[in-house]
Amino acid sequence: MPIWLIEFFGEGDLNAAFYLILFMTAPVWLAMIVVPESKTVRHLAQPLLVGSVYGLVLLYLVWQFYEARLIPQPLSTADYGGAKALANHPTVFLSLFCNLQILNLCVGTLLYQIALRNRMRVTVELVLCWLLGAVALIPLAVRMLIRKQSLN
Template sequence: MPNWFIEWYASEALTQLFWIITLAGAPFWLMMILLPSNPHTRRLCSPFLAPPLFSLGLIYLYYQLWTVGLPDAPTGLTYSDQASVATHPVVLLILWLHTQILNLFLGETLFADARRHKLAIPVELIFCWFFGPIGLLAYGLRLLVTKPFRKR
């Protein structure tokens, strides 16, 4: 099925799905940033709880991609050829959900490690939420700076 037809036929559903994907992780991020010592936060913000649940959405999107038709395979190895695959509306949603899942997994892993080190890391979590690995870089720098000055 051509991309323009999918976008024309399902533009409202695609937009809603984009916003659902974008906002689905927000409760976890807000709990980690605003309520880090809450026992519910510690229980719910595990790297092996929410990201695997969100992966069910990824399986659903793969199913949708299968039903609407797979994008044309790239014809070459150039950037333009490969980028043309990402213009398919469902592929774009798959890539966006994949990014959100990885960012949330990374953020929850940093959150668990920071709890172990008894650190509050709201800035690093915000960076991780919006910029992914930049939050990991910020957290690593913070550990380098604070680790020598902590008592064991």
């Protein structure tokens, strides 16, 4: 199905899906930032656990695209131009965006677990990770080096 047709008839659904993906990880982020000492948060904010749960959301999203016959054709060429053309497809973009949110959350829960082990508060690093992803590892590593803590 042509991209313009999907965007014309499905703009509202695409926007709703985008906002759902954007905010689906917010409860975990807010819990790690606002109540990091909570036992519930400590048990649930595990990279493999949240990655698996939200990975199911990604699988459901891709399944819905498949059911609606919105999956684009595979790459014709394995180069930058082909990948860019594929990523311009709305369903592929939403799938990649969902994957990015999941990966950022996995990195964030890893930061959270490192902070728990080292008895640190990492509010700034978690907000950075929520917004920028793995870039938040840099200030955490610098803080740990300054405090002469192991980076393990």
